[in-house]
Amino acid sequence: MILLVTGGCGFIGSNFVRFQRAQHPDDRLVVLDALTYAGNLHNLDGVLDASAADPAAVTLVRGDIADAALVEQVLRDHQVEAIIHFAAESHVDRSILGPGEFVRTNVLGTATLLEQARAAKVARFLHVSTDEVYGDLGPADPPFTEQTPLAPRSPYSASKASSDHLVAAWHHTWHFPSLITRCSNNYGPYQFPEKLIPLMILRALDDQPLPVYGDGMNVRDWIHVEDHCAALDAVLRRGREGEVYNIGGNSERANLAIVRRILELCGKSEALIRHVTDRPGHDRRYALSIEKIERELGWTPRRTLDEGLAATVAWYRANEPWWRTILSGDYRTWYERNYHARKAVHS
Numbered sequence: 001m002i003l004l005v006t007g008g009c010g011f012i013g014s015n016f017v018r019f020q021r022a023q024h025p026d027d028r029l030v031v032l033d034a035l036t037y038a039g040n041l042h043n044l045d046g047v048l049d050a051s052a053a054d055p056a057a058v059t060l061v062r063g064d065i066a067d068a069a070l071v072e073q074v075l076r077d078h079q080v081e082a083i084i085h086f087a088a089e090s091h092v093d094r095s096i097l098g099p100g101e102f103v104r105t106n107v108l109g110t111a112t113l114l115e116q117a118r119a120a121k122v123a124r125f126l127h128v129s130t131d132e133v134y135g136d137l138g139p140a141d142p143p144f145t146e147q148t149p150l151a152p153r154s155p156y157s158a159s160k161a162s163s164d165h166l167v168a169a170w171h172h173t174w175h176f177p178s179l180i181t182r183c184s185n186n187y188g189p190y191q192f193p194e195k196l197i198p199l200m201i202l203r204a205l206d207d208q209p210l211p212v213y214g215d216g217m218n219v220r221d222w223i224h225v226e227d228h229c230a231a232l233d234a235v236l237r238r239g240r241e242g243e244v245y246n247i248g249g250n251s252e253r254a255n256l257a258i259v260r261r262i263l264e265l266c267g268k269s270e271a272l273i274r275h276v277t278d279r280p281g282h283d284r285r286y287a288l289s290i291e292k293i294e295r296e297l298g299w300t301p302r303r304t305l306d307e308g309l310a311a312t313v314a315w316y317r318a319n320e321p322w323w324r325t326i327l328s329g330d331y332r333t334w335y336e337r338n339y340h341a342r343k344a345v346h347s
């Protein structure tokens with residue numbers, strides 16, 4: 001398969017590229033990424049370098065999914081057969097500070113990609129979405145199923161719900177061969193340290209205060225990113241066209257419980273916890289039924305949250321240079337210095 005991976009330099013996209021290289025070494029991957037603040041070439045260290053021997057194995061193209069001419073050229077030049085679409089603005093707090101870029105990338109970018117993929121007769125299109133499109137749950141509500149009506153409440157989730165509607169419309173109108181997944185909160189290696197788990201780990205390791213929004217009793221379902229990647233692989237290869245599949249970790253936890261466990265794993269005191277002003281419109285609880293993907297595709301999450309969190313803390317401890325270059329901002333300048341040399345090798 002020749003697979004286009006949009007957003008392959010971000011957190012989940014780069015984990016997916018590694019997963020694909022390990023599971024399907026004969027496939028060819030084309031990574032299309034704009035390298036926004038969230039994209040980091042270091043996330044593909046070892047992957048791009050290893051493909052130097054076989055330059056067609058993984059190709060990196062720096063570019064914007066909203067650039068129709070570029071997308072058209074990439075699909076044609078690389079004879080792309082399938083697309084897995086990760087590229088997005090992904091952080092809720094940033095969507096509250098500035099929603100415009102979320103609409104541009106997540107809505108217009110997805111529409112552009114869909115239209116170019118339809119014109120190029122791409123045979124499979126997996127849209128990677130989120131449980132946040134379903135809205136918010138009370139403590140005793142049953143989990144979201146694929147039939148739950150969409151009711152997004154933040155600019156981020158509204159932009160993702162819009163993109164889900166576009167994907168469904170392309171399938172309904174033109175029988176475009178698309179699928180949608182909706183996953184809960186991911187954690188694991190290479191996650192940008194603006195999200196709860198990596199932020200708390202790095203602040204704990206540096207003895208900095210840990211900012212917990214509000215009372216810390218908001219609940220999320222957590223899944224290790226490698227479990228998410230295995231689920232995406234199953235849906236990409238065996239899912240039914242036009243369908244939605246929820247993906248989750250069966251691990252609901254209050255934020256405060258996560259933060260306390262991280263402090264324990266880092267050997268630091270709970271005195272570092274600071275309750276700070278709540279996120280505006282903060283969703284209280286997400287929970288997902290994953291019965292459909294378990295029944296239809298035989299996928300189930302493998303990692304418990306406790307072992308996954310311990311492994312994640314160990315990864316951040318062992319990969320301090322990776323996150324220090326992010327905290328210092330050097331990962332951006334390193335990229336500008338090295339991109340052209342790499343581009344010459346890989347595209």
Ligand code: NAD
Pocket residue numbers: 006007008009010011012013032033034035036037038039040063064065066085086087088089090091105109128129130131160182183184185186187192
């Ligand atoms: P991320 O922010 O870490 O990475 C996003 C990537 O997309 C970056 O590499 C960035 O450079 C790239 N990008 C952004 N705008 C682009 C554009 N216009 N053109 C091309 N590339 C662009 O995000 P993530 O956490 O890896 O999430 C990936 C996808 O999974 C997103 O669609 C997100 O909505 C979805 N998702 C994330 C989670 C989670 O917990 N992180 C859970 C469910 C679904």
Ligand code: DAU
Pocket residue numbers: 090091092093129130131132183184185186194195196197199211212213214216218219220255279286
């Ligand atoms: O549910 C899936 C979604 O999970 C994805 O679609 C999003 O891309 C991803 O960012 C994530 O959204 P959340 O808003 O749930 O993740 P975040 O890590 O930002 O926050 C998790 C919880 O922790 C949330 O209740 C807010 C809280 N929080 C977050 C930060 C960054 C804090 O209490 N303090 C913080 O500093």
